[in-house]
Amino acid sequence: MQLQNRPLRRGWTTGACAAAAAKSACAALRQGEFLDPVEITLPRGERPAFALALAQRTAESATAGIVKDAGDDPDVTHGALVLATVRPLPPGSGIVFRAGEGVGTVTRPGLPLPPGEPAINPVPRQMIRDAIAEIVPGGGSRDFAVEIGVRGGVALAEKTLNARLGIVGGLSILGTTGIVIPYSCSAWIYGIRQGIDVARAMGLTHVAGATGKTSEAAVRKMYDLPDQALIDMGDFVGGMLKHLRAHPLPRLTIAGGIAKMTKLAQGLLDLHSGRGSVDLAGLADFAAVSGASPALREKILHANTAAQAFAEAEQDGIKLGDVVAHTAQQHAARVVAGSGVAVEVILFDREGRQVGHAPFPVAHR
Numbered sequence: 001m002q003l004q005n006r007p008l009r010r011g012w013t014t015g016a017c018a019a020a021a022a023k024s025a026c027a028a029l030r031q032g033e034f035l036d037p038v039e040i041t042l043p044r045g046e047r048p049a050f051a052l053a054l055a056q057r058t059a060e061s062a063t064a065g066i067v068k069d070a071g072d073d074p075d076v077t078h079g080a081l082v083l084a085t086v087r088p089l090p091p092g093s094g095i096v097f098r099a100g101e102g103v104g105t106v107t108r109p110g111l112p113l114p115p116g117e118p119a120i121n122p123v124p125r126q127m128i129r130d131a132i133a134e135i136v137p138g139g140g141s142r143d144f145a146v147e148i149g150v151r152g153g154v155a156l157a158e159k160t161l162n163a164r165l166g167i168v169g170g171l172s173i174l175g176t177t178g179i180v181i182p183y184s185c186s187a188w189i190y191g192i193r194q195g196i197d198v199a200r201a202m203g204l205t206h207v208a209g210a211t212g213k214t215s216e217a218a219v220r221k222m223y224d225l226p227d228q229a230l231i232d233m234g235d236f237v238g239g240m241l242k243h244l245r246a247h248p249l250p251r252l253t254i255a256g257g258i259a260k261m262t263k264l265a266q267g268l269l270d271l272h273s274g275r276g277s278v279d280l281a282g283l284a285d286f287a288a289v290s291g292a293s294p295a296l297r298e299k300i301l302h303a304n305t306a307a308q309a310f311a312e313a314e315q316d317g318i319k320l321g322d323v324v325a326h327t328a329q330q331h332a333a334r335v336v337a338g339s340g341v342a343v344e345v346i347l348f349d350r351e352g353r354q355v356g357h358a359p360f361p362v363a364h365r
Contacts, residue, residue, distance in 0.1 A: 011071030013175025015124025018148045020050040021064040021084035023131035028062035040131045042178035061087040070180045076159045081151035093143040102153020108166025110201025119172040164227045189239040195231045209233035209240045211256035218352040219255040238269025241335040248339040255346045259306040265327040283309045286323040321347045321356020329358035
């Protein structure tokens with residue numbers, strides 16, 4: 001199939017869908033009819049309209065549902081039905097948020113919400129309040145229980161890091177702008193920050209950021225780390241390091257595969273394959289530092305992959321992985337300099353075998 005030559009289409013966050021559904025349900029309670037389509041104002045002033053996929057009314061409540069459209073982003077909640085059920089409360093109650101089907105509950109400190117609260121983040125909560133204020137303007141009584149749910153959210157949450165963060169029973173209702181930008185990876189970076197914040201709140205002193213499942217499993221076994229100490233940083237080592245610089249922990253292990261750690265050794269803080277390729281000339285220089293012969297340097301320069309370069313070095317008894325690890329450690333340490341965070345770097349191959357290590361400074365071992 002030929003790909004269309006067009007810009008990637010933006011979508012809407014679960015928070016935006018929840019706010020629109022809550023506004024329509026509130027209108028059904030106060031005005032007798034659901035709004036369909038329903039418009040809301042996003043934090044930056046945009047006014048999107050949402051079509052209802054579900055509208056149900058009882059004597060005591062109204063429920064509206066909107067199918068989330070994440071645009072061209074591979075969002076786990078794309079196509080999910082986001083539900084808002086609104087019920088009146090006694091005067092003076094204000095707006096009370098509740099977790100419905102498929103929305104989790106916070107159980108650990110360190111997140112933007114205290115334990116026991118439904119996992120509806122602060123910006124979506126304000127979006128919902130603002131949307132309801134459009135139905136009940138001025139001095140009207142805005143006393144409602146707003147229950148947000150996501151159909152099938154429990155199963156979808158298994159594809160996220162919510163359980164590791166202490167969000168149980170379903171998804172988080174997220175969004176800071178209301179808009180999903182395709183492949184911006186903002187949700188992933190937000191998850192990295194949340195993971196660090198939870199680890200800090202739990203009093204952990206050692207976390208490990210891993211590029212993938214193999215390196216995460218290897219470093220977990222190496223240190224017997226709990227789930228909350230494992231940060232799924234993916235390609236975003238820079239985002240992790242910058243958050244740790246502002247919110248430090250005593251020890252950070254960076255664990256990853258050969259190619260991605262080589263990129264970090266080259267000074268790249270975004271390790272995605274599209275952000276830059278492995279510099280084989282740089283690898284040849286690293287090998288020279290370890291005593292590689294001119295013949296080995298030529299083999300590395302003409303290698304097809306970083307893995308092949310490492311295999312050639314290993315065959316010649318050159319510890320290329322250690323040089324890469326130490327150089328990567330130096331780049332990472334510069335990002336967190338002055339914060340008190342000690343950094344080590346470990347390289348693992350595809351089988352989880354350690355092939356390079358730059359340990360913590362002596363004072364932090």
